[in-house]
Amino acid sequence: MSDILVLGAGYTGMAAAVRAASRTRRVGGRVTLVNASPTFTERLRLHQTAAGQSLAVHPLEEIVAGTGIDVVLGRVTGLDAERHEVRLDDGRVLGFDKLIYALGAVTDASVPGVDSHAYTFADHERAVRLSEQLGSLRSGTVVVVGGGLTGVESAAEIAEAHPRLHVVLLSRERLGSMMGECARAHLDAVLERLGVEVRTGVEVRKVLPDAVELVGGELIHSDATLWTAGTRGLPLAAGSGLSVDTRDRIVVDSVLRSVSHPDVYAVGDAAAVTQKFGVLHGTCQGGIPTALHAADSLAATLRGKTPKQFRFGYIHQPVSLGRKDAVIQFTRPDDSPRRWYLKGRLAVAYKEAVSSSPLPTYWLLKRGLVPVRAFALSAGLP
Known part of the structure; x- marks a missing residue:
């Protein structure tokens, strides 16, 4: 039996947990998902919430139903990467064999006030x-x-x-x-x-x-x-002894393991992921692929196999401009702009499609129907 702890149930944490549960079940993987809130937050739509729109509420227990994932509610206050332990705000201590760190980033509040x-x-x-x-x-x-x-x-x-x-x-x-x-x-x-x-x-x-x-x-x-000016990783990562970059993101290797503590994987905004064109910037476009790949890397390691290297390329920059307009800039894999773009109602439809609820994706992941390769192909990678 291998205890796999996933910290954070946002877009990347949920994807990593569901994927890890599916891929490690036959080798004795036991996945625990830790989150401060009992519901899933669609962070990509928080600007809509701020403008006064009501969004659907998605309980975590409903999303993970049937996966075997244990949901633990609590805010992470401490991580001891050497002892393989996580401390919660109520004093509980959770041990792990493998950990996927998906706590995202926080607003850079270095400006006074x-x-x-x-x-x-x-x-x-x-x-x-x-x-x-x-x-x-x-x-x-x-x-x-x-x-x-x-x-x-x-x-x-x-x-x-x-x-x-x-x-x-x-x-x-x-x-x-x-x-x-x-x-x-x-x-x-x-x-x-x-x-x-x-x-x-x-x-x-x-x-x-x-x-x-x-x-x-x-x-x-x-x-x-x-x-909304800038983000950085939580102080938790640096305080735990994990190697971090200048923005407190966990530095990972080519298979998304911490370069200092290989039993810890980091994904999404919490990770400094280097590709040929540079370090990925924080978007859901890149975050979910890192989550799926980290879970697959972990599963491969538990099976005694060599994990594959992570490869990713961007495909677009979708921007909503209220509910009635949008602009979509299509990009090369390095995120530089191509000639093609969409605007107006067609862009609105495109934006809503790519930013719609991730619940159908999680449903497919439960059944092992979403390969990481699908994301690579959509990004134009060979």
């Missing part, structure tokens, strides 16, 4: 609190900090749902800098149509209770501030 005065998408509850705050405002200004995909989607969603509010989007870089010219032009046009004030080339020095202070001293009044 972010923790105290800004909303983040750290969890569903905080998105709900932002929704309640926005709903209580009859007028006012909402400042969204961060010009990445999350910031753009959030600004558009809020502006569309609350036209009485003035939305200001602050970014260090040009919005859509990773897109081609045509896709970027559509993004700009939609934000302008929605009334979003975009300011680029700016840097925030401090978040105040009712304002954002820029480097240089300018104050921008804010009735609600949403911070």
Whole structure:
């Protein structure tokens, strides 16, 4: 019998747990899934929650039914990689033979005032609190900090749902800098149509209770501030002695094992995964393939076989712009833009299809019907 512990039941943790249960059952694998909440959170849709939309609730026990996975509810407060132990917030200690670390990333709150005065998408509850705050405002200004995909989607969603509010989007870089010219032009046009004030080339020095202070001293009044500018791994990983990079992500080898502790695998936003073109950035597009591959690597090791190397390439950059518009930039495997893109209703349909609930995927995984190879082929890899 081999005790396999999976930390985190987000997109990657759930995929890894279901896959590991399916692939290790015949070799005595016993999978335990640890999560702070009893429900699955669709993090890709938290900007919709913040804008006031109600999303379906998915209990973890229902998702894993029939897999043999044990669900343990608790927040992880300690990890001893040497002793193969995990400590929970209620004092319980769980031992493991193999561990898949899928606790994701947290908002980079190194700028003063972010923790105290800004909303983040750290969890569903905080998105709900932002929704309640926005709903209580009859007028006012909402400042969204961060010009990445999350910031753009959030600004558009809020502006569309609350036209009485003035939305200001602050970014260090040009919005859509990773897109081609045509896709970027559509993004700009939609934000302008929605009334979003975009300011680029700016840097925030401090978040105040009712304002954002820029480097240089300018104050921008804010009735609600949403911070989406950057993420990093949880301090838990570095504190456990695992090798991490400058953003506290666990450094893994070619089969997604920790380079310092080979009985620990890391996936998704929590892992620094290197490919020929560089380190993967945090997206569900790359996260679920890492989860499936880590589970397969673990299963191969338990069978005494040599795991295959992980290979991945991007295929698109899908961006929702409210409920009625979107832009999809198709990419090369290294995430550089191709000529092709979608916009408008066709892009909306595409975005909803690729970002729909992952529950059907988990259902297929239970039955062993989703090979990692399918993700590789969709990414254009040979």
